[in-house]
Amino acid sequence: MSMTIEAHIENIIEAIGNDLNWRYDDKFAGQLSEFAQNRGENIAHRLVELFPHQWHVKNIKQAPPALKNALLAHAKLNKNQRIYTIPNQNDDPVIAAYWWPWGHGGTISLRLVSLNCDYQSSDILPESTGILAKLTNLFR
Template identity: 30%
Template sequence: MNESQLNQLNHLSTAVKAKLPESLIWQMDNRFDALIAEIPKPKLVQVKNDLSDLFEHSWDKKTIRQAPSNIKRGAGTFSQMESGQLLFTHKGVSEQNCIMAAWWPWGPNAPVSLRLFVMDMQNNAVPESWFGRAKQFLLGG
């Protein structure tokens, strides 16, 4: 993640972090280009409710199949969920500066990792049709 992307992530996540408990400690997660905080068990219900208030929709392992393709592509790895994981988004997002949240439980009676990340617009580009790719190849484009 370059400095511009980090600044964008910090800027876009400010409103979300402001609505969550101040006791959360946010760190950079370079593996996923996200901010991460550990949600202790006593705060799980509160934080999950706060996220439901902040985001228009939450997706789980079963419902992600019905999510718009731009959300699935924009969430990248976070759209490939296991049981208990959630993806919090705004419906019908298409703007480049969209924040998402990934809720990843560690296991029964364990804390949860909460990651905030910016929708990946490169993953979100509409794939070109095979016809368009063939035409480009034939015309030497």
């Protein structure tokens, strides 16, 4: 039985830690928390534990097309920005966590949203690191 989007996001908020202040964000239609950079390392560690996939400026091209389109519909990835994702499971929605450090470096925004797309863990190709993979990525 699948949970509601709100229940998924509440479970993630609880796992991240209830010590953050959250509010609804109209821009992303999800939950938003802003916190000082010095808290970032612990929160990022929790996100890695909760979200099986992490996307950044260097690997977003390898994301499954439907996921990449849904992720980048909200924003363009820049250096130090990350998007963590949980794939569909049992008719549950795709959940994304947008990790956005502010330009001045003192604050980080974290947004939790559901995405209207379909992707499974099996859609993710293993990351290649050889010279051929790097050349191929240049032309994508």
